[in-house]
Structure formats: C-alpha cells, structure tokens
C-alpha cells in the first residue's frame with residue numbers, strides 16, 4: 129500500500145484533497161509531515177475537541193502554518209491570541225456584531241446582489257466568482273464598518289488590487305505598496321473623523337468601547353488596534369465568503385436535483401448554506417501550537433508541535449455524517465466545524481450565513497439553472513482558504 133502524503137502547499141493535492149483526507153482519517157488520524165514538520169488531525173471528533181481545547185492548542189503563535197512563530201506573536205489580531213487577551217478583545221468587538229446590527233444589513237446586501245446580478249439577466253453566462261462572489265463581501269464589510277456608499281467601490285478596487293498577482297509574482301510590488309497606503313490612509317482618516325464626530329456605525333462603537341483589563345482597569349483601543357481589527361475583518365470576511373460562493377455555484381451544478389429543490393422551496397436555503405459549508409469548507413485548515421505533550425490514537429505528539437486541524441476533512445467524516453460525499457440540502461446538520469468551534473468560533477458567522485442565504489436566494493430567483501465551464505475554472509492556492517477564483521457559468 130502506498131504511504132500517505134498530505135501537503136497543503138501541493139497544488140495537485142489541493143485541487144482535490146478529499147481522497148487523501150479520507151485515507152488520513154482511516155489510516156493515520158494523527159499524521160506527521162516531516163518535510164514541513166507539522167502534525168495533522170482529520171477526524172471530526174478530534175478536530176472538534178482540539179478546537180474546544182484552546183488551553184492546550186494555542187493560537188498565540190499564529191494559526192497559518194507558514195506564518196507560525198516560535199514565540200507568542202505580538203499581533204493585535206484576536207485570532208492570534210489566547211485567553212485572557214483574546215477573551216477581552218472578543219467581548220469588546222462582539223458588541224459591535226450584535227444580531228440587530230447584522231440583520232440591519234439585509235436590505236443593503238440584497239441591493240448589492242441585485243446590482244451585480246441584474247445586468248446578467250439575458251446574458252449567455254458570467255464568471256460567478258469574479259463578477260459576483262468576490263465583489264459582494266468587500267461591499268458588505270464596508271457597509272458593516274459604516275464606510276459611505278460612495279466610497280465603497282474605491283475600497284473594493286483597492287482590496288482587489290492588493291490581492292491581484294500577475295503570473296510569476298509572489299510578493300508585494302511597489303504598486304501593491306502604493307495601494308496599501310491608499311487603503312490604510314483612507315481608514316486612518318476615517319477613524320480620525322469618527323473620533324471627532326461619532327455616529328451610529330461600528331467604528332464609532334469600537335472607538336467608544338473600553339477593554340476591561342485583568343487588573344480591573346479599563347483601556348480604549350488605539351488606532352493601531354482599530355486598524356488591525358479592520359484588517360482582520362477584511363482578511364477573514366472577504367476571501368472566505370468569495371470561496372463559499374464559488375463552492376455553491378460548483379456544488380449546485382454537480383447536484384442539479386439539490387438546486388432544483390432550493391428553487392422549488394427557498395425555505396431550504398438556510399440549511400443548504402450549512403450543508404455547503406460542511407461539504408466544502410472555504411477555510412479548510414486551522415493551525416495551532418501544542419502547549420503540552422499529548423497522546424492521541426496511540427501517537428505521541430510532543431509539546432511545541434504545530435498541529436493542523438483539518439476542518440474540511442472533518443466535514444466529510446463518515447463517523448459524523450452519513451454519505452458525506454453527497455450534497456444533501458435537506459440533511460439534518462446538528463453541528464459542523466467549518467466556521468470553527470469554541471473560543472475562536474467565527475465572529476462573523478451570522479454575517480457569513482446572512483450573506484450566503486441572500487446571495488443564494490437572489491441567484492436562484494434569477495438563474496434557476498446553470499452549467500459550469502469546468503475547463504475554464506481557476507482555483508486559488510493559499511494556505512488559508514481553498515476554492516475557486518473563477519467559475520464561468522453558462523446560463
């Protein structure tokens with residue numbers, strides 16, 4: 129029998145990692161990769177327990193494999209912090225993510241969908257990710273932050289340009305540096321204005337909020353912390369939703385009877401969002417550093433090891449889900465780990481679900497059927513998200 133090899137940087141494996149993840153779940157539930165010196169756990173229950181065990185599985189050294197450090201990092205982003213700093217920050221920003229504030233975005237999200245989808249009615253087809261899925265979340269995060277509508281196109285263009293790489297380009301160029309200055313200059317000025325003239329938006333709320341420290345004192349967020357939070361929201365909320373929509377377009381084309389069920393009964397769409405998240409997790413790998421020696425499935429993982437929690441493999445674990453390789457929009461899903469679990473559970477989960485639901489409702493109402501031009505699809509290869517950059521659909 130061939131030995132198992134899993135490597136998150138290998139494009140060929142990344143195109144379809146499900147067969148190797150299945151073998152890992154069955155034959156090597158605690159897998160070690162010597163080349164990159166990481167461990168990986170792939171079964172649902174193990175990923176769930178590790179996510180819940182933030183004291184032993186630390187995020188403070190980074191949660192992206194190639195960016196992990198030997199010492200706890202000094203980034204102000206809460207996704208890379210453990211308790212108590214994480215708890216304080218999370219408590220503070222959660223107030224700005226109240227259900228009321230998120231639900232208020234519904235009409236705006238619908239308008240953005242209509243703006244991108246209406247011109248496609250009567251067309252032969254379009255790139256569902258490039259011309260819709262990747263544009264929507266950037267506009268939504270701007271709305272969430274309170275950026276005036278007339279500035280939102282600029283923010284989206286700058287964010288796009290920052291992510292764009294010409295073939296062969298790996299790092300940042302001078303052009304990226306210029307745009308980055310424009311984007312952060314804009315937000316810097318925006319924070320300054322809101323400090324002077326607060327309004328009812330999320331940034332004003334965060335400016336006014338106070339961190340309760342362990343020594344009983346309280347402290348306000350600095351400009352650097354506010355900017356880093358805006359960076360975290362766009363980092364965590366743009367690429368993930370874009371990949372989710374790419375997976376939706378492709379999975380519903382592969383399972384046309386499931387799509388037809390949603391067209392016939394749109395009340396199934398919220399459950400379909402959960403099923404799609406389970407079926408192809410847009411953020412498939414969360415890295416942690418182990419703070420103690422651990423024994424799991426008769427395998428010793430030494431203290432200090434980097435451990436990958438394979439959330440996307442957990443979603444296909446037959447120990448948790450029956451017939452997991454089949455998309456079933458009526459499946460009863462009591463739980464999944466595609467939005468994380470426990471301490472670092474996705475802060476934007478309700479927004480992600482809202483965007484997913486409205487995007488699918490608005491898409492299916494206009495385009496009940498489509499084919500995918502598979503030859504012309506393109507995938508994004510990063511170690512944090514997995515999915516399509518381009519999904520040409522034929523109407």
Ligand code: HEM
Nearest residue numbers: 191206207364365368369372414467468472474475476480
């Ligand atoms: C389908 C879309 C999304 C997916 C699949 C997703 C997935 C995830 C996952 C797996 C985590 C846990 C990371 C970990 O355990 O290390 C996470 C955390 C996070 N997500 Fe999301 N996310 C999505 C959308 C969003 C949106 C729209 C926002 C913001 C508006 C957002 C903001 C965050 C933040 C701030 C965290 C860190 C929470 C913490 O450390 O306490 N996400 N997300």
